[in-house]
Amino acid sequence: MNKSQLIEALAKAENLPVKKAEEVVNTFFGDMEEALVKGERVEIRGLGSFKVKNYDGYTGRNPKTGEMINVAPKKLPFFKVGKELKERVDIEQ
Amino acid sequence: MTLTKASIISHVADDDMGRSKAAHVVESLLEIVKYSLQKGESVLVSGFGKFSVKGKNERRGRNPATGADLMLRGRRIVVFKTSTVLRDKINQG
Numbered sequence: 031m032n033k034s035q036l037i038e039a040l041a042k043a044e045n046l047p048v049k050k051a052e053e054v055v056n057t058f059f060g061d062m063e064e065a066l067v068k069g070e071r072v073e074i075r076g077l078g079s080f081k082v083k084n085y086d087g088y089t090g091r092n093p094k095t096g097e098m099i100n101v102a103p104k105k106l107p108f109f110k111v112g113k114e115l116k117e118r119v120d121i122e123q
Numbered sequence: 124m125t126l127t128k129a130s131i132i133s134h135v136a137d138d139d140m141g142r143s144k145a146a147h148v149v150e151s152l153l154e155i156v157k158y159s160l161q162k163g164e165s166v167l168v169s170g171f172g173k174f175s176v177k178g179k180n181e182r183r184g185r186n187p188a189t190g191a192d193l194m195l196r197g198r199r200i201v202v203f204k205t206s207t208v209l210r211d212k213i214n215q216g
Contacts, residue, residue, distance in 0.1 A: 031159045032167045039155045044148050050140070054148055057135050059171045065126035067212050072126045077153055078201070082213060105213050107172075109203035118161045119176055120199045 066107050078112040160201055172205045 031039075033055065041051035062072050062080065072080040087103040111119075128149060136145035156174070159166050165175035176199055184195040205213075 031155075031164055033169050036152070036155060036166065036168070040148070040152050043151050043155065046148070054135050054145075054152060058131055058149065058152060059168050061126060061131045061134055063171055063209055063212070065124075066209070070124050070126055074128055074131075074153070077157065078203075080203075106210065107203075107205050107213065109174075109201075111201045115157050115160065115201060118157060119201050121161070 069105075074112070076112050076114040078115060079110050080107050081110070082106070083108045163199070168206075170206055170208045172203055172209060174201060174203050176200070177202050 037048060037052045037055050040046065040055060041048045044051070046054075062074075065072050066080060066082055069082050071082075082105050085104050085106060088101050090099055090101045091097065092099055132142065132146045132149050135149055136142045140148070156166050160174055160176055163176050165173055167173045179198045179200055181197040182195050184193055185191065186193055
């Protein structure tokens with residue numbers, strides 16, 4: 031499912047104009063994005079939490095050429111799945 | 124500061140959508156995302172990231188407290204991959 035399918039599904043489920051559903055979806059993910067860019071934590075009950083982690087730089091190797099390269103330190107969001115979603119996804123099939 | 128559902132709901136609410144309706148719509152959006160993942164279907168939000176479900180094989184593990192051997196059953200877990208667009212924004216600051 032992609033973003034436009036998500037918008038359509040929300041519009042249908044809530045009987046909203048597609049334009050309005052799009053605003054809601056954009057606000058939802060836009061707010062999370064803004065918080066993460068500021069380095070803030072995000073916690074959505076039932077879904078999970080996001081936290082920006084700092085990774086140190088290291089010397090790596092280009093696997094193709096074997097050449098040594100320096101990998102710069104970086105920040106990456108880390109997602110921890112919430113209890114409800116974790117349990118719902120892990121049902122025996 | 125942690126971003127929570129409550130602040131997103133306040134942001135979603137406006138003149139033609141009151142706070143309780145906004146809360147309902149945000150829950151509905153989350154339910155669509157969770158239901159897709161429960162079915163094993165990925166959710167791709169362009170510019171934000173992709174949530175997908177990955178299967179883990181059964182493996183031998185150990186209880187870290189007692190040191191006892193145990194078998195961990197195969198599981199299904201949710202993984203999140205940050206979009207390169209968001210990743211770059213987080214690393215700009």
